[in-house]
Amino acid sequence: MTRRRFFNIRSSLTVVFDDDVTAEEKNKNKIWKVALLFDSVLFGCRSQERPIHLNIDEMIVPFSGQCGIRQYCPGKPNPVCIKIFVLATPDGIVLDMLLYQRKTIFPDLIDAGYTLGEAAIICLYDTLVAGHFLYFNRYFTTVKLADVLLEKGYHRTGTMARNRILKNCLLFMKRSRGTTETKCRNDGTVNIIRWLDK
Structure with missing residues (x-):
């Protein structure tokens, strides 16, 4: 290995010591070993320009390895996956995201009576200012969420399941x-x- 390649690898390598992370932090953040990488990607996403019209949806990342946050989504092309809630532009540029980590992701909002889809949108609009137009699919759309978004000053459009x-x-x-x-x-x-x- 050349000296230059060694220094490139060394400058890109991050080591996380298991003993430095408490058991409570490990239970709260299931991706604690790669949290620095995820946070740097999230910082880059949040620094993008935000147009007035935005889309909120779930992104399915195919993954078949061992992981505590792996999901099984029947009916998808790759049913074993990692689910990420995404705030994106109409062109598909990701502006913000939340990695779905089962019960640890929105404990306060779920206890307050919100559904998982409602809680995801409430957490994703925290980085926005009032006046944006939000579009989402039937997984997220409820009348209760429409009232919450209206109260905060957001316009919303979404398809709705018949039972809602x-x-x-x-x-x-x-x-x-x-x-x-x-x-x-x-x-x-x-x-x-x-x-x-x-």
Whole structure:
């Protein structure tokens, strides 16, 4: 090995001593051995320019090795994976992310009655200022989350699963293809639009 290559490897190598990390920190942060690398990537993501329209979604990273945060997601092309909640631009540039670490990721918000998707969005919008337009899929969309985001000054748009629509909101059941219908809450802050495309 050449001297130059040795110094390049030495300058890029980081050593974490197991005894320097307490058992409580190990339980709280499942990726404590690579936390410095993850934090440096996160710092680079958070320093990017933030446009007004943003997307929040989950990113599935295929992984088949041994890891405490590995997930099994049936129906995905690579079902064994690591799940990351991501705040991104419409072009796909990652601006912020949260690594899903099972029960240790949002203990306070889950105890307060939020779902996992709601808690992920609440944690991801902490780095934003009011006025952004947030778009997300049905995994995250609830009426409760719409109220929280409206209270904080964010605009939101998302697809919604049929079982999350309020029971007293009667939208059409049997209509022809191409039909649309809109229901608006009494205060005018939440609209539900349904269309038949099949």
